[in-house]
Every structure is written in C-alpha cells, then in structure tokens.
Amino acid sequence: MSEQEIRELLTKVKKEEISFEEGVKALKDLPFKDLGFAKIDNHRELRVGYPEIIYCGGKTIEQVREIIKFMLTKENNILATRATEEMYKEVKEFCKDAEYHKEAKIIRIMQKRPQYSDSYIAVVAAGTSDISVCEEAAITAETFGNKVERIYDVGVAGIHRLFDKLDIIRGAKVIIVVAGMEGALASVVGGLVDKPVIAVPTSVGYGANFNGLAALLSMLNSCASGVTVVNIDNGFGAGYSASMINRL
Structure with a gap:
C-alpha cells in the first residue's frame, strides 16, 4: 500500500464512505503478514516506493502459491523472480x-x-x-x-556491432551492461x-571464468569512471537500481 492509497483510505473513513471496521481491516496487516513460513513486508512500498519482490529460489511451489495468493489481496503488481x-x-x-517470462524466469501479475x-x-x-540475465533486468525495470x-549481442569480440547502436545507448538515462567471459564490455561502454552504467557479470564462460568471478573482478576493476557493479547473474538487482535512477 502506497502513501497515496493510505491517504485515500483514511479520507474514505473520514467521509464515512467506508466503515471504521473496514478501514481497520485494510490497515491491520500493514507492517507485515505472518504466514508462518514467511513474513510478507506490506510496509515496503510505503518505505521505499516499491512493493516486496518474491525470490522463488529455494522456495517450494506451495510456499510461492500462498505468498502470491496473499499479495494479490493488496492489489499491487507482483514480481516473482x-x-x-x-x-x-x-x-x-x-x-x-499471471504471465510467465521464460527467459527471465519471472512470474508477473500486473494489477495496475x-x-x-x-x-x-x-x-x-x-x-x-x-x-x-538481461531479460530479468528488463522485465523488472518495465514492471x-x-x-x-x-x-x-554487441560484445567486444565484434565491437563494430556496439558502435552501430551507440546513439540508442547514449540516449538512455542509465545503462545496464551484461557480460560474461572476461566482462570487458562494461568498461568499453x-x-x-556520459550516463551511469550498471554492470552485471554473468556466469557465462569457460573454466577460468570461474562461474562469473572473472567477469565480476574485471568489472570491479574497471578503469572507466561511472561503472557500478551488482552481483553475478543479478539482473533483478540491476533492473531495480536502474529504475530508481531513471525515475529520479
């Protein structure tokens, strides 16, 4: 529930458009809802501007089902990564x-x-x-x-492909760069x-890539200013941070 929605709710109670009991019912789970196996943070959108996101890794199908069933009652958009x-x-x-974005491995429900x-x-x-990983970032940002x-597919092995799209890249307010192997693309971009770059190392690569560690270290050691780095394969984190920057 956003601040605006709380204001609207209290206004309706004040004008007696809804009963006092209905107002209490709407607010009683505002801090969090305890499902036993999970405590859903209903206060998060009020604090940070975005509702809680469901990370499905390690959860059972039944746990994901019950979390989403409750979150639907709050009438927010739901993102499950x-x-x-x-x-x-x-x-x-x-x-x-409910929509399933197969490449991003995201369940999305757009209620508004x-x-x-x-x-x-x-x-x-x-x-x-x-x-x-790109699609996880993109779907998150769009949501x-x-x-x-x-x-x-504009990596440094064929850098002319990158230059062909440079006008579009430069026109963005913030740029997410996703790369595995040696992770060089983030430094090049x-x-x-003249915009902030959020680099996402991926676990793509041969043995010495160490499941993304080589790309991560390359990006952290970038000589290009303005490059920040999220964790390996963390498309969601990049999309979330880029959204915060874009909407400033």
Whole structure:
C-alpha cells in the first residue's frame, strides 16, 4: 500500500464512505503478514516506493502459491523472480492474469498499470548467452514503469556491432551492461557514455571464468569512471537500481 492509497483510505473513513471496521481491516496487516513460513513486508512500498519482490529460489511451489495468493489481496503488481514453469502453472490456476517470462524466469501479475517515465533504460548484452540475465533486468525495470531498449549481442569480440547502436545507448538515462567471459564490455561502454552504467557479470564462460568471478573482478576493476557493479547473474538487482535512477 502506497502513501497515496493510505491517504485515500483514511479520507474514505473520514467521509464515512467506508466503515471504521473496514478501514481497520485494510490497515491491520500493514507492517507485515505472518504466514508462518514467511513474513510478507506490506510496509515496503510505503518505505521505499516499491512493493516486496518474491525470490522463488529455494522456495517450494506451495510456499510461492500462498505468498502470491496473499499479495494479490493488496492489489499491487507482483514480481516473482527465479520462478520455475511448475510454479507458474500453479499460480495460473488461481490467477488468470499471471504471465510467465521464460527467459527471465519471472512470474508477473500486473494489477495496475504503472505510469511510465519519458526517459528510458538501455539493457546491453555482450552475447546471446547473457540474454536470460538481461531479460530479468528488463522485465523488472518495465514492471516498475520504465521504458526499456534492448541491445543484444554487441560484445567486444565484434565491437563494430556496439558502435552501430551507440546513439540508442547514449540516449538512455542509465545503462545496464551484461557480460560474461572476461566482462570487458562494461568498461568499453563506460568509456563512451556520459550516463551511469550498471554492470552485471554473468556466469557465462569457460573454466577460468570461474562461474562469473572473472567477469565480476574485471568489472570491479574497471578503469572507466561511472561503472557500478551488482552481483553475478543479478539482473533483478540491476533492473531495480536502474529504475530508481531513471525515475529520479
């Protein structure tokens, strides 16, 4: 529940458009809802501007089902990351509006249309193998009301492909750069733009890539100013941070 929604609720109680008891019922779970196996933070949107996101990794299908069932009562948009198709099928049984973004591994339920920003976020992928992490970032950003331009397979091994899309990249308010292998693309983009760059190392690569550690260290050691780095394969974290910057 957002601050505006709380104000509207209290105004309705004051004008006797809804009863006092109905107002209490709406507010009683505001701090959090204890489901036994999970405590859903209903206060988060009021604190930080975005409702709680469901991380499905390590959760059972039944736990995801019950969390989403409760969150639906709050009438917020719902984003569930690292979700399996089996989880989606279970959710679809009771929510026909549920969408599954297979590449991003995201279940999304849009209960209200966000107000989209005029500026946009560019999501840039070094290779096709990085697209799943890119889509996690892109879908996250779009869910929070951002326009997203996707620019895929423009890694440094064929850098002319990047230059062909440079106008679109430079037009963004913030740029997410996703790369595995040695993670060089973030430094290259960082040296070509005057916008903040959020680098996402991926676990794509051969043995010495160490499941993304090599790309992570390369990005952390970037000589290009203005490059910040999120964790390995953390497309959600990049999309969330980019949304906060884009909507300032």
